[in-house]
Amino acid sequence: MDLQALSDFNAVALHGGFGAASRATGRPKATLSRRVRELEDVLGARLIDRGARPFRLTDEGATLHAETRAMLDRIDDVAADLASASGAPRGKLRVSAPVLFAHRGLGRLAARFAQRYPGVQLDVVIDDRFVDPLKDGFDLVIRANPEPSTDLAGRCFLRDRPTVAAVPSLRRPADGGEFPAIILRAAQGAEPWRVRMTDGVSTLTPREVLRLSSMAMIYDAALEGIGAAILPASLIRKDLEEGRLVEWGRIDGRGLEVWALYPPQRHVSLKVSAFIGMLVEQFRDASPSHFDDI
Numbered sequence: 001m002d003l004q005a006l007s008d009f010n011a012v013a014l015h016g017g018f019g020a021a022s023r024a025t026g027r028p029k030a031t032l033s034r035r036v037r038e039l040e041d042v043l044g045a046r047l048i049d050r051g052a053r054p055f056r057l058t059d060e061g062a063t064l065h066a067e068t069r070a071m072l073d074r075i076d077d078v079a080a081d082l083a084s085a086s087g088a089p090r091g092k093l094r095v096s097a098p099v100l101f102a103h104r105g106l107g108r109l110a111a112r113f114a115q116r117y118p119g120v121q122l123d124v125v126i127d128d129r130f131v132d133p134l135k136d137g138f139d140l141v142i143r144a145n146p147e148p149s150t151d152l153a154g155r156c157f158l159r160d161r162p163t164v165a166a167v168p169s170l171r172r173p174a175d176g177g178e179f180p181a182i183i184l185r186a187a188q189g190a191e192p193w194r195v196r197m198t199d200g201v202s203t204l205t206p207r208e209v210l211r212l213s214s215m216a217m218i219y220d221a222a223l224e225g226i227g228a229a230i231l232p233a234s235l236i237r238k239d240l241e242e243g244r245l246v247e248w249g250r251i252d253g254r255g256l257e258v259w260a261l262y263p264p265q266r267h268v269s270l271k272v273s274a275f276i277g278m279l280v281e282q283f284r285d286a287s288p289s290h291f292d293d294i
Helices: 003-015 018-025 029-043 059-083 099-116 215-224 237-241 270-282 288-293
Strands: 091-097 120-126 140-144 153-160 162-166 178-184 193-197 200-212 229-232 246-251 256-262
Touching: 003 018, 003 029, 003 059, 018 029, 091 099, 091 270, 099 120, 099 215, 099 270, 120 270, 140 270, 153 270, 153 288, 178 215, 178 229, 200 215, 215 229, 256 270
Parallel strands: 091 120, 091 140, 178 200
Antiparallel strands: 140 256, 153 256, 162 229, 162 246, 193 200, 193 246
């Protein structure tokens, strides 16, 4: 399979058409079309539904794009690192980050990264969905408490304390009591929460009133008073100090870890190492208190 033809096809698939791919890559539209047809001839399959409006890949084209895009990116990464005599990272770096983390200063960190590494074109996408970096074309994925079964490599760069909090008017129930709860959509059901206070551990029974996919939305809903929620302690510190929320305790035996994850491979690109290095540098000691320094 011709790698240039495969690269041209992936560019067309990524940008959603021959014209858009031509503008993005600088390659003539006619050349892109010809190379994709040559690839289709080699594979014996149609990759693009040319009669469809808007642009659409065939099932075969979608599969080829999903399975080869990350591989081509890896080839580009290795070539860029080998070609960089100065050892400075370069190339495109696609990062997926959750909404809450992004809104707490990731834009400023991204700007500093761009200033420090001008040879890297940083592209940050906000998404609370746990994306597959290989299939979705990301070099790095930032997620909180990823599943232990994940086959991704990575580094934990931030630790926080999950805390149950609610507005002052919402009364904390006694041990075993029920209360209105705002649940993270990814959570498995509404199991009892074991909450630790200074005087010991109690069990609280959540009655789900809202299920939301984003921790940022859960925070906003908790401030509206509809229910109690599990939130990062660093996020609600000022709300607790100023009386907008009260703490019911911390989740017993459970920590919150934020990881930078990437596909396991022998060669970790310079650009990925540089971005992780900046995260570790910012959150030294893995402390969330350094959010204040961003």
